[in-house]
Amino acid sequence: MIEEEAGIVFNRQIADKTYHMGLESPRIAAAAKPGQFVMLRVFNGIDPLLRRPLSICRVGGDGIFYLLYRVVGRGTAIMSRAVKGERLSVLGPLGRGFKLPPPGDRSFLVAGGIGIAPLISLSQVVDKDHMAFLVGYRSAAEIIPAEQVGADTSVSIATDDGTAGHRGPVTELLKANVERAGEGRAIVFACGPLPMLKAVAALTSKWNIPCQVSLETSMACGVGACHGCAVKSSSGQKKPYHHVCQDGPVFDADTVDWGRL
Numbered sequence: 467m468i469e470e471e472a473g474i475v476f477n478r479q480i481a482d483k484t485y486h487m488g489l490e491s492p493r494i495a496a497a498a499k500p501g502q503f504v505m506l507r508v509f510n511g512i513d514p515l516l517r518r519p520l521s522i523c524r525v526g527g528d529g530i531f532y533l534l535y536r537v538v539g540r541g542t543a544i545m546s547r548a549v550k551g552e553r554l555s556v557l558g559p560l561g562r563g564f565k566l567p568p569p570g571d572r573s574f575l576v577a578g579g580i581g582i583a584p585l586i587s588l589s590q591v592v593d594k595d596h597m598a599f600l601v602g603y604r605s606a607a608e609i610i611p612a613e614q615v616g617a618d619t620s621v622s623i624a625t626d627d628g629t630a631g632h633r634g635p636v637t638e639l640l641k642a643n644v645e646r647a648g649e650g651r652a653i654v655f656a657c658g659p660l661p662m663l664k665a666v667a668a669l670t671s672k673w674n675i676p677c678q679v680s681l682e683t684s685m686a687c688g689v690g691a692c693h694g695c696a697v698k699s700s701s702g703q704k705k706p707y708h709h710v711c712q713d714g715p716v717f718d719a720d721t722v723d724w725g726r727l
């Protein structure tokens with residue numbers, strides 16, 4: 467784990483309430499694995515004191531790592547006003563990321579909104595010939611232009627209101643893609659709002675397809691010291707609770723007690 471002041475290379479709005487930030491930290495960029503996150507101090511003062519957890523969206527060969535974030539409260543609003551040249555304290559890379567599928571397995575990457583962030587870095591390392599990248603949004607205004615944030619593959623879109631792509635939840639796109647793919651080994655990777663993750667976990671359990679989910683619980687410390695990120699494990703697991711910051715944020719979906727989340 468590295469703690470350092472990383473310089474902002476750019477910070478720009480790319481969709482409604484959604485920003486893309488590049489931070490220069492060759493050591494964090496070199497160490498990061500898909501699905502890991504950083505704890506970012508959004509302001510170089512004492513208020514707000516707590517760091518905010520953010521997924522590493524991707525890394526560049528230039529020592530820069532990239533974040534994709536949605537403004538939801540005070541910390542992310544402060545972030546959105548940060549400018550090139552400012553330095554922010556970053557702790558990372560943290561947590562356990564995605565376990566990569568063997569070459570040839572079909573991968574279905576399923577994101578809800580800003581949940582696309584950790585899946586971008588995953589999309590860069592899985593076998594693109596056997597991958598479908600599916601992203602759901604509430605409306606077209608929220609669509610994150612995937613090619614502008616490092617996705618070098620096509621992305622299928624679903625919107626709740628039908629203003630772009632498939633009209634309906636992204637799980638409908640997942641069902642259609644899994645049916646079209648037919649027999650063969652497959653795996654689902656998902657990140658997004660809890661109702662979407664629950665639906666994906668239920669479907670993959672029914673289909674008997676392995677599924678890894680990235681959970682975005684609230685976190686105070688990010689390093690296993692506060693127990694604020696505990697989620698209940700499913701029965702049969704070694705521990706009654708997972709610490710999302712250390713045991714995750716990525717989990718096999720069948721190790722989580724979805725009824726208690």
Ligand SMILES: Cc1cc2nc3c(=O)[nH]c(=O)nc-3n(C[C@H](O)[C@H](O)[C@H](O)COP(=O)(O)OP(=O)(O)OC[C@H]3O[C@@H](n4cnc5c(N)ncnc54)[C@H](O)[C@@H]3O)c2cc1C
Pocket residue numbers: 503518519520521522534535536537538539540541542543580583584681682683684685715
């Ligand atoms: C491992 C991990 C990775 C994450 N990656 C990203 C990312 O790549 N991009 C991104 O935009 N966000 C990500 N998040 C969520 C992000 O950490 C929160 O949105 C952020 O901390 C909110 O800070 P704030 O001060 O703006 O909002 P606050 O003022 O703290 O909260 C404002 C509102 O947002 C809600 N909120 C706060 N934290 C979360 C959360 N974790 N999940 C859902 N709702 C929350 C609060 O309940 C409240 O309603 C991630 C979270 C985790 C745990």
Ligand code: FES
Pocket residue numbers: 684685686687688689690691692693694695696709710711712
């Ligand atoms: S956030 Fe403190 S233990 Fe996980």
